Amino acid sequence: MKKELIEYWQKSGLVKDKQLIEAFKKTSRENFIRKENRDEVYGDYPLPIGFGQTISQPTTVMLMIEALELKKTDKVLEVGAGSGWCAAIMSRLAKKIITTEIIPGLVEFAKNNIKKCDIKNVEIVKWDGSQGYEKEAPYDKVMLTAACPSLPKPCIEQLKENGIIIGPVGSLFGQDMIKGIKVKGILETENLGSFMFVPLKGKYGY
Numbered sequence: 516m517k518k519e520l521i522e523y524w525q526k527s528g529l530v531k532d533k534q535l536i537e538a539f540k541k542t543s544r545e546n547f548i549r550k551e552n553r554d555e556v557y558g559d560y561p562l563p564i565g566f567g568q569t570i571s572q573p574t575t576v577m578l579m580i581e582a583l584e585l586k587k588t589d590k591v592l593e594v595g596a597g598s599g600w601c602a603a604i605m606s607r608l609a610k611k612i613i614t615t616e617i618i619p620g621l622v623e624f625a626k627n628n629i630k631k632c633d634i635k636n637v638e639i640v641k642w643d644g645s646q647g648y649e650k651e652a653p654y655d656k657v658m659l660t661a662a663c664p665s666l667p668k669p670c671i672e673q674l675k676e677n678g679i680i681i682g683p684v685g686s687l688f689g690q691d692m693i694k695g696i697k698v699k700g701i702l703e704t705e706n707l708g709s710f711m712f713v714p715l716k717g718k719y720g721y
């Protein structure tokens with residue numbers, strides 16, 4: 516249940532940002548899943564969205580967004596739009612979200628889902644986001660929502676000074692969530708724990 520998830524985050528201290536909780540409340544996950552998964556909409560686990568891909572686990576999405584320390588002035592690049600849900604939550608906390616998706620069917624899925632919400636600052640692009648998205652660079656924040664062999668070089672290059680990048684890095688069978696802050700052109704990284712994501716495709720993917 517939605518209420519129980521929120522209570523869990525608040526009691527455990529896993530999610531501290533009140534504005535992020537408000538953004539979650541406003542962004543119904545119901546609009547981003549397939550009808551057949553309606554009964555499980557607020558289960559704290561990933562759900563299938565077709566094409567062998569998933570909408571990520573709510574707690575994971577919240578941890579990743581919180582780690583990005585979003586500001587209302589931020590331009591954000593997301594690699595892996597999937598259902599569009601994560602981009603929709605971020606859109607409430609940032610200025611503009613550019614989200615890339617490599618599977619055409621999911622580009623359509625995400626666009627239709629976003630249309631169901633009153634959101635105007637999310638742009639969904641059919642693109643190999645492992646190469647970043649030069650056209651809109653530089654970015655204040657970059658989020659990768661698929662498992663990467665390493666944080667893709669173009670995504671780091673397209674990040675502003677003092678910008679934050681986050682993504683799961685490791686093998687296909689398990690990854691560490693790496694948060695990097697660009698300081699004087701060099702990425703200072705921190706490991707936020709173990710996770711399991713679908714693989715990043717494309718030039719800098721697997």
Ligand code: SAM
Pocket residue numbers: 568569570571594595596597598599600601602615616617618621642643644645646660661712713714715716717718720
């Ligand atoms: N953020 C999504 C959401 O809120 O539903 C979940 C993302 S899902 C875990 C990972 C997504 O990354 C998949 O939709 C997959 O097709 C996409 N993907 C994988 N490699 C990609 C690439 N190189 N460029 C863009 N999207 C990619």
